[in-house]
Amino acid sequence: MTNSIREIPISEAYLLIGTNTTENHPVIGSMLKREVIHKKKKLVVIDPRRIEMSRYADVYLQIKPGTNVAILNGLAHVILKENLHDAEYVKTRCEGFDDYRKVVEKYTPEHVASICGIEDPSLIVKAARILANAKPMALYYCMGITQFKSGVNGVKSCANFQMLLGNLGVAGGGVNPLRGQNNVQGACDMGALNAVYPAYQPVGNEDNKNKFKNAWKVAFDLSMKPGLTIVESLNAAIAGDLKALYVFGENPVMSDPNQHHVIEALEKLDFLVVQDIVMTETARYADVVLPGCAFLEKEGTVSNTERRVQLMHKVVKPWGESRDDWWILTQIANRMGVDWNYQSAEDIFEEIRTVTPSYAGITYERVEKELIQWPCPTEGHPGTQFLHKDKFSRGLGLMTAIEYTPPAEEVDPEYPVILTTGRVLEHFHTGTMSRNSRILDETVPEGYVELHPNEASNYNISDGEIVSVSTRRGSIRIKARVTERPKPNVAFIPFHFAEAAANKLTIDALDPTCKIPEFKVCACKIEKVNA
Amino acid sequence: MDTIQLTFDGKEVTGKKGQTILEVARDNGIDIPYLCYHPRISKTGACRICLVRVNDTALKPSCTEPAANGMKIDTEDEEIRELRRSILGMLLAEGDHNCLYCEWNGECELQRLCHRYDVPEPTGEFPKREREVDTVSSNGLRRNENRCILCGRCVKACSEIQMNSVWEFTGRGSATTLTSDMFDRIGDSSCVKCGTCVQLCPTGALSFQTVLGRGQSWELQKESSICIYCGVGCKIDFYTNKEGVLVKAMGNEQGPNEGHLCVKGRFGFDFVQSDKRLTKPLIKKNGKFEEAEWDEALGLVASKLSEIKSATGPDSIMAFSSAKCTNEENYLMQKFMRAVIGTNNVDHCARL
Amino acid sequence: MKPEKISKTIEKYGNDREHLMLILRDLEVQSGKNVLDVQTLRSVAEQMNMPQGAVAGFVGFYTMFKTEPRARFVIRVCKSGPCHVMGSTNVFDVIQKHLGIGIGEGTKDGLFFLEKCECLGVCSVAPAMMINYDIHGNLTPKRIVSILNSYKKKKPTLKEDCGKEVDGKACVINDPKQMKRLIADVGVVDPLKIESYMARGGYEALKKSLKMEPAQIVQTVKDSGLRGRGGAGFPAGVKWTFVTKGPHQKYVVCNADEGEPGTFKDRILMEENPHLLLEGMAVCGYAIDASLGYIYIRGEYRRSIERLQRAIDQARQKGILGKNIFGSKFNFDVLIKEGGGAYVCGEETSLINSMEGKRGYPRFKPPFPGGAGFNGLPSNVNNVETLMSVPMIIGKGADWYKAVGPQNCSGTKLYCLSGKLNRTGLVELPMGSTLKEIINVYGKGMAKGKKFKFAQVGGSAGGILGKDLMDLPLDIDSPMKKGVTLGSGVVLVCDEGTCAVDFLMQILSFFEHESCGQCVPCRVGTAQLHALVKKIAERRGTEQDIDALVEKATVMKKASFCALGQSPIMPITTMLKYFRKEFVAHCNPKHKCPQCDKSLARYYSGRGH
Structure with missing residues (x-):
């Protein structure tokens, strides 16, 4: 989230798109409901399903799955046509507006309504006016924006829309993805991604490579070639290029698309290690299964959807002979010839701080007492409630002209x-x-x-x-x-x-x-x- | 912000304009007892326990009375003590408050106040109304309205925090009762089992199905953690008993959730202590898993990974890290892949 | 009930929660069995987009509604003070004998269902009962039977079809010695015709007002010394100044929830001169810059509702309500809200909650209604009699108005006479008339030559006056000094045949029944008081129980949320002041008291007592 959960009461209106908030993020869902029901804040909901939030919406747009880009362009079309956008903001803080404007021009309410399967195009006009006339307006989205072939375009369209209305970099505004897992934010921050080191430092960058080589005291040169993503790796396994897989608390057999394909890939591997708390559908295909600790058995930090770093404490004793995941990894690493000497999760966190600039100012002691959201570069820094305050990280906010593209698979007489x-x-x-x-x-x-x-x-x-x-x-x-x-x-x-x-x-x-x-x-x- | 000065029992304190007397008192660590008030919900003013004396004359409910500059507050005197004792006595007489049978024994706010004000046991001379006892309809919540003091916290918890408005008062006067939805049992209602009403209930009228038979309140240990489910990051106080068994989860007010939880945070923790948990490393031999010692399993993983790394190169190895694991563990996993294996083949389920 | 039928009804009144009372009342009548079944209520909640609990809570609060099937006709027999004194237990006897049903029971043919209820506002013709929405007074065994028989052929409607005896004019005492100001036109003006009202100078005060500055009007009302006639006696003009100024919507709210047992003055005023109320409200609206007025009338007062609605329609047609009234810039309209059987809704903040379609719980103050009332907007709440006094004050001036009555409580007062008098009904006298004068002159003395025992002045929440207070001026301030109150102007006179314990039992059962239940002292206290006095009436009590009555009521007085819980102390202490001996006598198990016996047998038996 660019902004914070505690800013929900500051917003005057909300656009929920592709988020079934009351079921998937119920606590935030209740907070939104409170503002809308008790304080009569405005609400526009866009979702293919008549989810609970749609009941409280001033306008509910029931779109066909996969048409987010079209509907967002359509809303922008109305706003531009009626001159309701924040021209000053767009002029001083953004670039790419002209190209954006040109693309959006085509997305008339009637055109968008036919793409999205909305019967009444005037609803799009109504929604656009509501969203443009309330400030600050916060946009919330979830996997209903991202889990598409056009996922990145959906996210960019959200950013475009909020820049157009001048709602980025202000309290109570923002583009706010609701993270689906308790530490998906942290896992990304920590560089558990194929192309970046911690704090999103690209692996393809020479300086970064050297920085981490030194910090980690590695004898060989770190690879600069971006690695495989999960779905790509499964394809690589089927192709015979990937031989070993270490699965750490995930369950791709259930969570990944096209299950047959996943199983085929796992069966093809030479060696599969699964580290989990129970015998998952994935673990059945493993050569070695390692029992890890469950969350209440371990200490460590997690970062929530609003970039807030919080500490988990050990509540119960580990079950059976299950072990901390970091201990298991350390043991394997040391058996492979390195000398890691972590005694606690906090030891690791101290190392994280040295290579992760956005976490540098965060300590266990601080998060016990304070509400800290990264970036927090120094121990004296209070953390960051919302991003892009006076300028964007890249300087000017980039508005990207995006065309709607249909999903990969459309209905046909056989699969209607x-x-x-x-x-x-x-x-x-x-x-x-x-x-x-x-x-x-x-x-x-x-x-x-x-x-x-x-x-x-x-x-x-x-x-x-x-x-x-x-x-x-x-x-x-x-x-x-x-x-x-x-x-x-x-x-x-x-x-x-x-x-x-x-x-x-x-x-x-x-x-x-x-x-x-x-x-x-x-x-x-x-x-x-x-x- | 405008500040105001007032005295509580002779002590000068500072408050903010717009606060009630009780809010100023709480901010300044001054103890005024109450039952219907709760900081997370709107004011009710119904229990009348928090009456204080203002400017040596009027008795005012401190939870609703605005604090004003120069006010002189007495939080307790003989008359107020007597009133509180009488009101508490009325509550005891109205319901069936037998702590011996109550799962909230030791944590009950009514019990604590009755001790504090030395409220005598009710004589039983006044007729009681039979109210609903429903311990079966919901697998999450238990309800014994004979312990209910009709303070309305649950009604407001549901209509102001969870925003579902399942609970409501019905009936009137001494025949007032709670209902969920349209005179339904809680298990048959639209309750989503967030448990916020139970968390706010000052007595044992509402309770969790998980607590009974798992130790008494004063034996429980509390430790906070962060919810394992979605990305909101709710802070939760987990309670364990003497045997180390998880008993209940209560929303922590310091977290982003401000004390609120959903059904998963509230009840989704027993997988941690489920029989389905893995207890030992397993190694597949001839297509079947066999239990192994850690040393053997760790050695096997290390040697196999080393073997594959040298045979087909670091890029033939991949790791799926986890959004369910901590920052430290994710950090270590990517470091392991990059610095030990030598590949950027690490990813996790951010996209799934 | 079919969802389409429900949606049609909702459409008729509007989809907002504030219309819930009227929607449910209409649906209950449509049910033909006087029932709002759970299925219907679920459908209402769904269609009105309300939480189901909110509808359940609403239905459960207002005693006129029931979720269990009753019958085509619900007989509600009043058991409040005046009716009780005049023999409501006999009414139950006759009905039981004739129909074979006790309280909470219905006849097998589905025609009748018997309930007891509190004051119906026709106390001068007590005992009374209401069948669906028709009120019948002067009930004798013969009349009861003939009335019941007449229903066998009737169809239930939402309209009132009352007997002549309860007609407003019939309930006014015809005595030239009165000082008729408010009731000057009662029986003269045709309440069904606006022309008749205007011919008598109606709406001239409004015309005059519109030429004045609003502040001038407020000042005139202040100068007149008019004090609220609902019971609390707060200066009306001062109250008007509490309404927050500014461009936002403001409301005039008329409190016509006349529920204090023994009071029937507002009903007569509304039935007989409805335009006077509209005029008073319009003047008030102009003075406080409100463009909308609401009259909250108790649901039992069908005739008032009908006549006021007709008056509103006529005034709208004549352009006296609506936009640019009399060519001025002033816009004003009046809407009616109904009650559902809850005494506590006479408390102004409960009334506002009820208007919003909520349970009639009082709200804590501040904020006062003048700052945040109906729908959170500034609202000025005045009683019917208060608002109806306004036109004459404007028309004839403050000095004229305050020439009558004591200095601090100027004007006339409507006294509601009931009980064991030779003549009962409404009289208008200068504020501060004495009990002696009221009884002897206007009541024509005690009925059947019996001796005076006590009078209850001010209703159930008022005090007991013995012989020693015969000369007490019944204005707003003097009674307070003696520990009693004028309240709404009830004078219920009891003779030597009235048992003090039995009488107090009716009062305390009334309070338990009418407590909203929100605050602890009142909810539990009213129940305990009732239990204690019942114990004494059953001759199981002790002297400690008598003391406990005072102790409990004292706690309630100090700690209760609103005036309801603070009230029982007055009837208890004043009753004990005179008749403690009688209470002590009842503590002897051998003591004989046929009156207590009869009340116990009648009111505490049956399925739904």
């Missing part, structure tokens, strides 16, 4: 229904944790496919009936839930359930820049099982 995936309130990701928590599992014990009554009647399906959902990649049997939540011709499946794994169906098309898979849209067909 759009399939989208996501989470439910009671479960999390692949269910490793939530499905092993009694109350959560009892509450929602099984998966389902949400079908609009139109589909239900087209395929003669009744609520609660087991149906077959198939795509070009696979087929599952799953209980139908007939509801007006999804847009007609859109089916939704939560992906937590191994018995009815949504990712047997999803497509592994990737965004060309960031390689994110297009989980949120593919073509499927629904069939009655007991016809």
